[in-house]
Structure formats: structure tokens, C-alpha cells
Amino acid sequence: xxxxxxxxxxxxxxxxxxxxxxxxxxxxxxxxxxxxxxxxxxxxxxxxxxxxxxxxxxxxxxxxxxxxxxxxxxxxxxxxxxxxxxxxxxxxxxxxxxxxxxxxxxxxxxxxxxxxxxxxxxxxxxxxxxxxxxxxxxxxxxxxxxxxxxxxxxxxxxxxxxxxxxxxxxxxxxxxxxxxxxxxxxxxxxxxxxxxxxxxxxxxxxxxxxxxxxxxxxxxxxxxxxxxxxxxxxxxxxxxxxxxxxxxxxxxxxxxxxxxxxxxxxxxxxxxxxxxxxxxxxxxxxxxxxxxxxxxxxxxxxxxxxxxxxxxxxxxxxxxxxxxxxxxxxxxxxxxxxxxxxxxxxxxxxxxx
Numbered sequence: 001x002x003x004x005x006x007x008x009x010x011x012x013x014x015x016x017x018x019x020x021x022x023x024x025x026x027x028x029x030x031x032x033x034x035x036x037x038x039x040x041x042x043x044x045x046x047x048x049x050x051x052x053x054x055x056x057x058x059x060x061x062x063x064x065x066x067x068x069x070x071x072x073x074x075x076x077x078x079x080x081x082x083x084x085x086x087x088x089x090x091x092x093x094x095x096x097x098x099x100x101x102x103x104x105x106x107x108x109x110x111x112x113x114x115x116x117x118x119x120x121x122x123x124x125x126x127x128x129x130x131x132x133x134x135x136x137x138x139x140x141x142x143x144x145x146x147x148x149x150x151x152x153x154x155x156x157x158x159x160x161x162x163x164x165x166x167x168x169x170x171x172x173x174x175x176x177x178x179x180x181x182x183x184x185x186x187x188x189x190x191x192x193x194x195x196x197x198x199x200x201x202x203x204x205x206x207x208x209x210x211x212x213x214x215x216x217x218x219x220x221x222x223x224x225x226x227x228x229x230x231x232x233x234x235x236x237x238x239x240x241x242x243x244x245x246x247x248x249x250x251x252x253x254x255x256x257x258x259x260x261x262x263x264x265x266x267x268x269x270x271x272x273x274x275x276x277x278x279x280x281x282x283x284x285x286x287x288x289x290x291x292x293x294x295x296x297x298x299x300x301x302x303x304x305x306x307x308x309x310x311x312x313x314x315x316x317x318x319x320x321x322x323x324x325x326x327x328x329x330x331x332x333x334x335x336x337x338x339x340x341x342x343x344x345x346x347x348x349x350x351x352x353x
Contacts, residue, residue: 001014001017001018001021004017008186008188011185011186011188011189011192012188012189012191012192013192014189014192015185015188015189015190015191015192015193015196015212016192016193016195016196018193018212018213018216019192019193019196019197019216019219020196022216022219022220023196023197025152025154026154026220026222044086044088044101044123045088046099046126047088047090047097047099048090048096048097048098048099049096049097049098049276049295049296049297050096050098050099050128050129050274050276050297051098051099051100051101051126051127051128051129052098052099052100052101052127052128052129052130052131052270052274053101053103053123053124053126053127053129053130053131054066054100054101054102054103054131054133055103055106055120055121055124055130055131055132055133055146055150056105056106056131056132056133056134056142056146057105057106057107057135057142057146058105058107059105060105060133060134060135060142060233060234061133061135061233061234061257061258062102062103062105062133063087063102064257064258065133065231065233065255065257066087066089066100066102067089068257068260068263069089069091069100069263069267070089070090070091070100071089072087072088072089072090072100085104086101086102086103086104086123087101087102088100088101088102089101089102093267093270093271094271094276094278094293095278095291095292095293095295096271096276096278096293096295097295098270098274101123101127103120103123103124104120106120106121106146106149108145108149118153121149121150121153121155122153124150124155124226125153125154125155125224125226127226128226128227128274129226129227129228129229129270129273129274130150130155130157130226130227130228130229131228131229131231131270132146132147132157132228132229132230132231133231133233134146134230134231134232134233135233135234136232136233136234136235136237136238136242136246136254137234137237137238139230139232139246139249139252140249143230143249154220154222154223154224155223155224155226156217156223156224156225156226157226157227157228158227158228158250158251159225160225161217161218161223161225162208162210162214162215162217162218163206163207163208163210164204164205164206164207164208164210164214164215164218165203165204165205165207166199166202166203166204166205166218166219167202167203167204168199168201168202169201169202169203170201171201172201173200173201174190174191174194174199174200174201174202174204175202175203175204176190176191176204176206177203177204177205177206178205178206178207179205179206179207180206180207180208180209181209182206182209182210183209184209184210184211184212185210185211185212185215189212190204190215193212193215193216193219194219197219199219227273227274228251229251229252229253229266229269229270229273230249230251230252230253231252231253231255231266232246232249232252232253232254232255233255233256233257234256234257234258235254235255235256235261235262236256236258236259236261253265253266253269275297275298276295276296276297276298276344277295277296277297277298277301277342277343277344277346278293278294278295278344278345279293279294279295279296279301279306279342279345279346279347279348280293280294280345280346280347280348281294281310281347281348281349282322282324282347282348282349283349284349284351288324288347294306294309294310296309296342301341301342301343302338302339302340302341302342303321303323303336303337303338303339303340303342303348303350304338304339306342306348307321307338307350310350314350314352315338317352317353318338318350318351318352318353319351319352319353320335320336320337320351321335321336321337321338321340321348321349321350321351322334322335322336322348322349322351323336323340323342323346323347323348324346324347324348325342325343325345325346325347326343326344326345326346327340327341327342327343327346328346
């Protein structure tokens with residue numbers, strides 16, 4: 001691909017090469033063939049409403065930060081590879097119980113299996129949020145390497161799924177439509193990619209100015225889209241002027257796990273990125289209970305989801321709900337059904353038949 005000139009005459013060939021490369025990477029992520037013997041697993045039981053995974057090179061302060069946030073002892077020392085398996089812990093933020101996973105440090109080439117990197121990144125794929133912990137002395141270089149490792153394993157950081165629809169059909173050839181101008185690829189490249197995936201009859205609709213990689217991600221179907229915060233640790237070793245430069249890195253929060261500096265900003269940023277919704281219960285003719293909110297994930301926060309999170313039998317006896325808060329149309333509350341979408345800090349009263 002590097003030796004091929006990029007012009008209209010070679011776009012079809014380059015599209016095929018990109019598709020072949022993606023298929024080879026898929027084999028690395030999910031290798032075929034018989035399994036080996038049993039080994040030490042990194043996976044842990046899921047607890048809490050959401051999970052946050054710490055990813056980074058050895059000796060960047062992941063274990064120190066984990067121990068401070070959760071109170072769980074994660075061995076920390078001055079030598080590399082102190083943590084050899086996943087160490088779970090829990091912390092409570094705004095009434096929501098979150099699971100924190102301290103993953104072993106990874107090295108360059110982890111996506112290819114070096115240093116048990118595949119097991120580490122496989123656990124990261126299951127997290128709702130990733131903290132990439134970086135040393136402030138060399139943040140950009142390490143950030144680029146770690147992003148490359150995670151991208152190679154099918155993780156897309158701080159991205160949304162491409163707005164591309166591919167529908168297979170029995171006959172009629174390839175039909176390509178786009179609602180916006182395509183500046184990063186043309187129809188020949190799209191046909192080349194589809195031919196590599198042995199798709200000769202399909203409807204492809206582009207609803208955004210997508211790249212070839214976006215199309216391949218949709219065809220592969222195994223990509224995981226996870227929000228990410230870049231935690232720039234050890235700010236106690238730099239100057240104020242250098243700290244101002246660090247804030248220019250997108251989605252970053254400079255901290256010091258050793259001196260416990262700026263942890264409040266990190267916690268609030270974590271809550272924002274997880275996009276959780278707190279809903280308070282209100283017994284009939286009584287004040288709301290603000291001590292223990294029911295925490296729901298954004299996108300699954302209807303009255304039905306709220307009722308199921310309390311008890312699964314409530315929906316079968318549901319009559320109506322009174323909602324107070326941002327999602328209600330009236331200050332004194334609104335009567336709603338099961339499909340009503342709740343917002344953060346709403347108050348709900350459920351009535352049975």
C-alpha cells in the first residue's frame with residue numbers, strides 16, 4: 001500500500017488491499033483453530049452499574065490510582081509489571097456503584113500477543129469506559145502507541161459507530177447512495193471493498209462523509225466503540241507552564257496519584273463520560289428518597305427499565321407512574337406510561353393495578 005501511488009486509477013486496488021488487511025487483523029483478534037490448554041484468565045465477575053478499565057504501560061501509576069479510588073489493595077512498587085492479573089475494585093460516585101479494573105501493564109505489540117497483551121485488551125473491550133494512564137514526561141508518544149494497540153484489537157476510542165447501512169440482497173448488483181458528498185472515498189473504492197468481502201449484491205447507504213476504514217468497520221461488525229479519558233499522571237514532577245500545555249490534549253485530565261491532586265476533576269469527568277441517569281423513588285404521600293437512587297444507563301432509562309431494575313414483577317402489575325423533574329411537562333408532575341424516557345435526577349412514583 002505504501003508503494004502504490006494514490007489516484008483514481010489505483011483507488012480500486014487500494015480499497016481491496018485495505019479490506020484484505022482488515023480481514024487479516026480480524027484473524028489476529030479471533031484466531032481460528034483448536035484451543036490450547038487452560039491458562040490463567042484475566043476476566044472478572046461484573047459488579048456495579050458500569051465498569052472502568054485502566055490501560056497503560058507498566059509503572060505509570062495505575063495501581064496507586066486504583067488503590068486510592070477504591071480502597072482495594074493493588075500492589076504498587078518501583079519496578080515494572082507489579083500487577084500480573086486483573087485487580088477489581090468498586091467505588092461509589094453520586095450514589096452509583098462503579099467497578100474499577102486495574103489491568104496489567106501492556107507493551108508495544110500487545111495486540112499481536114506480546115506480554116499477554118491480547119488477554120489484557122480483551123478485558124478492556126468489555127469495559128464501559130477506558131482510562132488510558134500516561135506518564136506526563138512522554139504523553140504523546142505513549143498515547144499514540146496505546147491507541148494503535150487498542151485500535152488493532154477492534155476498539156474505537158471516543159468515536160461513534162459510522163452512519164452507514166449495508167443491506168445484502170439476492171440480485172441487482174451493487175447500489176450505492178449517499179446523502180452527503182463523499183470526500184474520503186468514491187464508489188469504485190466501495191465496490192472494491194465489497195468484492196473483497198464477496199458481496200456482489202447489496203444496497204449501501206452513506207449518511208455521513210465516511211472513510212474506507214469506516215465502511216470496513218461496518219462490514220466487519222466486531223468493532224467496539226468505547227469512550228476514553230487520557231489520565232496524565234505525575235503532574236507533581238512538572239511545572240505550571242508544562243501543565244497548561246497538557247490541558248490542550250483532547251479528553252485529558254492531568255492528575256497526581258501520589259500527591260492525590262486533581263482527582264475530583266477526574267471523578268466528575270468519569271461520571272460525565274459514563275452517561276448514567278439517577279432516578280429517585282417517591283412512595284405515595286411521602287417525600288422522595290434521595291439516599292439511594294436507581295441508576296440507569298443512558299439509552300435504557302424508560303419507566304419500564306426503572307421498574308425492572310426495582311423488581312421484575314412490577315411491570316405485570318403496572319397501572320401508571322407519576323414523574324417529577326426534567327422529563328415531566330408540568331412542575332407538579334406528569335402521569336406517564338412505561339415508554340416514558342426519564343432524565344437525570346427525576347423522581348418517580350409507581351402505581352399498581
